[in-house]
Amino acid sequence: MQPKQKMQLKERKRIILSIHWTEKALEKIKERLSGSEQSISLKYEMDDSCGCGVNGVWNLCVEENPISTEKEWKTNAYPVYIEPSHVIYLDDNVTIDYSDQTGTFQLKSPNGFLSSH
Numbered sequence: 001m002q003p004k005q006k007m008q009l010k011e012r013k014r015i016i017l018s019i020h021w022t023e024k025a026l027e028k029i030k031e032r033l034s035g036s037e038q039s040i041s042l043k044y045e046m047d048d049s050c051g052c053g054v055n056g057v058w059n060l061c062v063e064e065n066p067i068s069t070e071k072e073w074k075t076n077a078y079p080v081y082i083e084p085s086h087v088i089y090l091d092d093n094v095t096i097d098y099s100d101q102t103g104t105f106q107l108k109s110p111n112g113f114l115s116s117h
Helices: 003-013 023-032 084-089
Strands: 018-021 039-046 056-063 071-073 080-082 093-099 104-109 112-115
Touching: 018 023, 023 093, 023 104, 056 084, 056 104, 080 084
Parallel strands: 018 093, 039 080
Antiparallel strands: 039 056, 071 080, 093 104, 104 112
């Protein structure tokens, strides 16, 4: 394998993920954080009925400690922990928003809603 080919393979393995909190989402997550050492995780819950990972739902969770296998992702505010093997189910640019109408956090991307629960 040529050096250029090796470099291209390495670049494909690098995951670029940008997570942005809206002002409304920041306001609401601050209300849910008790001030103690809590972390925020995005959990991908897979639907086993079809036997594949593409039928999953993202959930935003506030926890005392992230699971040891979760990786910390920097954001414009609070870091978010995500299982690295689940990042493939996210778009490169995601926004965590909050809807007053539904009373829920929403995970959005330029391609649409990823979760509205």
